[in-house]
Structure formats: C-alpha cells, structure tokens
Amino acid sequence: MKYILSILAKLLILGISLVALASCQDEIEPEIEIDMDGIVSNDPVAQSIVAVATKDGSTDNIIDRSSCTTVIFPIAGIFEDEEQVFQTLTEVEALGAGALEVDWVFPFNVILFDHTEITLNDEDELETIQDGCIEGGSDPDNECIDFIYPFTIQVFDTRTENVDSREITSDREAYNTFTSSVLITTIEYPVRMIDATGNTLEAFTNEELTNIITNAANSCDEQDIIEFEEIFEEELRMLFKSTDWEVSFYESDSVENTSLFSGYTLRFNEDMTLQSQGAEVVEGEWDIELSDTAKSVSIEFDTEEEPLVLLNENWTITEHTQTQITLEYQDPEEGTKRLQLSSN
Incomplete structure (x- = not known):
C-alpha cells in the first residue's frame, strides 16, 4: 500500500486528474519519494503555518495568567465582595488594577493553544496549565503575522486515499490540517498575509511562505504578559x-482638618523623592506598592512637624482619576484617616 500512496501523492502534486489517478492504482511501480511540493506535518512549511495558526491566549492574561489559554465569556468573578458576571474582556479591563483583585469563580471554559475547548474545574487545573x-x-506561536483567509489547498488523505479541494477559512482549520499526520497537501498560491505593522505580503511558493513567516517571528512585541503588577504600579x-497636588480633603477619626494644609503643594518626583512647598520646602520620599488585594502609596516627609507629619503613612488608594486621588489609612489608635489629593 505504501508505494500506491506514494504514487497517488506524486500524481496529486503534478495535477493529474482523478480519473488518471485512479487508473494508476492498479499499476505496481517502484516506491518513489513524495514531491517536494507535497506538504506533510513535519515539513518546515507545515510547522511554520502551524506557528501562525496556533491560538494566541495572551490577550486575556489579566484573567488566567496564561498565554496558553483563552477564556470563553461570560465568566463570573467575586469583586468587592459581590459576584459579578463579565460578558466581555473589555468589562474586565475597565477595572484596571482592580482586575487583580477579582476572585474568579470555577468552573469556566477555555480554548487551548490547539483550538480545543476544555472546562477548568478548579484553581489546580489552571495552575497545571x-x-x-x-x-x-519564547512560546512556539508566531503572533507577528497572520493569514488573510481564505486560501485553497488540495488534500490527499492517506487513510481513505481520497483527493479533495478544501478552502481554509480560519486559524483553527489551518492548525488542524497542517498538524494532521494522515494528510498530504499542496497549496494553491498565492497566499496573502498581514504583518504586525499592517503590511500585506504574498507568497507564491512553499519556500517563500516559510521565509515570510520565519522572518516575521520575534519582529513584534507579543505582549505575553502574566505579571501585571509592575504595569499598574x-x-x-x-x-x-x-x-x-494639593490636599483638598483631610479627615482623621471623623474630624476634618483640611484647612491645616492650606498653601501646601505636594510634588512627587521621578527619583521617588517628595517635596512639599509651603512656608518652606520639606523633602521626603514616596513609593507605590501593588498587591493582589490593594494598591497603596507610602509618603514619608523628613519632619516631625504638623501638618506634613500627618501624611506619613502607607495610604491605600481607593479611587483615582487624572485630577483626583482618594486615599485611606486605618490607624488602630486614631481610627480611619481619609485624604484626597487634587491637581492644582
């Protein structure tokens, strides 16, 4: 059977009609090699195609911390002690750093790198992935270039010995076709592709296609980010x-003392030093810290004098916009402190 299949593959690549192909099955000829244009799964061109067609799971890493899985929406999560159902990734991203505080509810469904869908039943299953x-x-997928679908291929199935023409319309179809160990394919060129900069490229041979894909690899930032704390920090x-910034509100143990800071301006410098400009300039230091449960800013002025010494805390950032930052500190002796900074 092996030599018959080899003949069939050769005839397919040479474009001989199905009638002629069928008649040749009755002839016994010496075993021959598959023509170089016939693509099998371990060929470089097939592996290049698979790299492009591999499912990229990096876009939703804020949820699953894995570029090997893509979350299927909707997905439920507990945020600020309430369960919410997120219908889209945009809704999750709108939380900003708050997305790190969401406790995702299992089970939920994901798509793997090979386009198969599975259910993750608990945190352990996700951690395994x-x-x-x-x-x-360094992952095997090539995110810097994409196929412009559709493109057409001729396929010889070594199990059924059938030849047919197929239109590839998606990454999933391309992945499944070119990873199959039982298919021998030829591509009807040209094949069009688009790179990360928006340029359209055309390949007219297997060699050109392989070169285009290879040259595109690592030519862009694939954004496979799984640690988001540094970004939000x-x-x-x-x-x-x-x-x-000016202090537009200050309260300690339910007593407001905003007027203490009248005339003071706070400047947070690039080198993480801090300056207060009022009756005199007072120096200090500051820093941002982000955890899975909170985001905070530490303020430390080099003084024991009021009012600036009242700001020397590790403040939790509860809300922020481009013009206003709301902070809070739980003091075991003085109760809750609240601070609001507004741009001057």
Whole structure:
C-alpha cells in the first residue's frame, strides 16, 4: 500500500486528474519519494503555518495568567465582595488594577493553544496549565503575522486515499490540517498575509511562505504578559508624577482638618523623592506598592512637624482619576484617616 500512496501523492502534486489517478492504482511501480511540493506535518512549511495558526491566549492574561489559554465569556468573578458576571474582556479591563483583585469563580471554559475547548474545574487545573506554558515570546506561536483567509489547498488523505479541494477559512482549520499526520497537501498560491505593522505580503511558493513567516517571528512585541503588577504600579507612578497636588480633603477619626494644609503643594518626583512647598520646602520620599488585594502609596516627609507629619503613612488608594486621588489609612489608635489629593 505504501508505494500506491506514494504514487497517488506524486500524481496529486503534478495535477493529474482523478480519473488518471485512479487508473494508476492498479499499476505496481517502484516506491518513489513524495514531491517536494507535497506538504506533510513535519515539513518546515507545515510547522511554520502551524506557528501562525496556533491560538494566541495572551490577550486575556489579566484573567488566567496564561498565554496558553483563552477564556470563553461570560465568566463570573467575586469583586468587592459581590459576584459579578463579565460578558466581555473589555468589562474586565475597565477595572484596571482592580482586575487583580477579582476572585474568579470555577468552573469556566477555555480554548487551548490547539483550538480545543476544555472546562477548568478548579484553581489546580489552571495552575497545571500555567506551569507548563512557555511565556515571554519564547512560546512556539508566531503572533507577528497572520493569514488573510481564505486560501485553497488540495488534500490527499492517506487513510481513505481520497483527493479533495478544501478552502481554509480560519486559524483553527489551518492548525488542524497542517498538524494532521494522515494528510498530504499542496497549496494553491498565492497566499496573502498581514504583518504586525499592517503590511500585506504574498507568497507564491512553499519556500517563500516559510521565509515570510520565519522572518516575521520575534519582529513584534507579543505582549505575553502574566505579571501585571509592575504595569499598574508604573501607571500609578505616572499619575502621581504628572502634576503638583494639593490636599483638598483631610479627615482623621471623623474630624476634618483640611484647612491645616492650606498653601501646601505636594510634588512627587521621578527619583521617588517628595517635596512639599509651603512656608518652606520639606523633602521626603514616596513609593507605590501593588498587591493582589490593594494598591497603596507610602509618603514619608523628613519632619516631625504638623501638618506634613500627618501624611506619613502607607495610604491605600481607593479611587483615582487624572485630577483626583482618594486615599485611606486605618490607624488602630486614631481610627480611619481619609485624604484626597487634587491637581492644582
């Protein structure tokens, strides 16, 4: 049977009609090699195609911390002690750093790198996938170029000995076709692709297609980010550094003392030093810290004098906009402190 299949593959690649192909099955000829244009799953061109067609799961890493899985919406999570149902990734991203505080509710469904869908029943199953997922641009998928679908292929199935023409319309179809060990394919060129910069490229041979895909690999930032704390920390640092701030509200143990800070301006510097400009300039230091449950800013002025010494705490950031930051500190002796900074 092996030599018959080899003949069939050769004839397919040469474009001989199905009638002629069928008549050749009755002839016994010496075994021949598959023509170089016939693609099998371990060929470089097939592996290049599979790299492009592999499912990229990096867009929703804020949820699953894995570029090897793509969450299927809707998905439920507990945020601020209430269960919410998120219909889209946009709704999750709208939480900003708050997305790190969501306790996701299992089970939920995901799509794997090979386009199969599975159900994750608990945190352990997700962690197993996370531990086995290669991140940071070293993963096997090529996210810097995409196929412009559809494109057409001729397929010889070595199980059924059937030849047919197929239109590939998606990454899932391309992945399943070119990873199959029982299919021999030829591509009807040209095949069009689009790279990360928006340029359209055309391939007219297997060699050209392989070269285009290979050259595109690692040519863009694949954004396989799984640790988001540093990103949100930097965003908050940029907010504090963006302008000078005034104390627009200060309260300690339910007693408001905003007037104490009249005439004072706070400046958060790039080198993490801090300055208060009032009757005199007072120096200090500041820093941002982000955890899975809270985001905070530490303020430490080099003084024991009021009112600035009242700001020397590790404040929890409860709300923030480009013009206003709301902070809170739980003091075991003095009760709750509340502080609001507004751009001047």
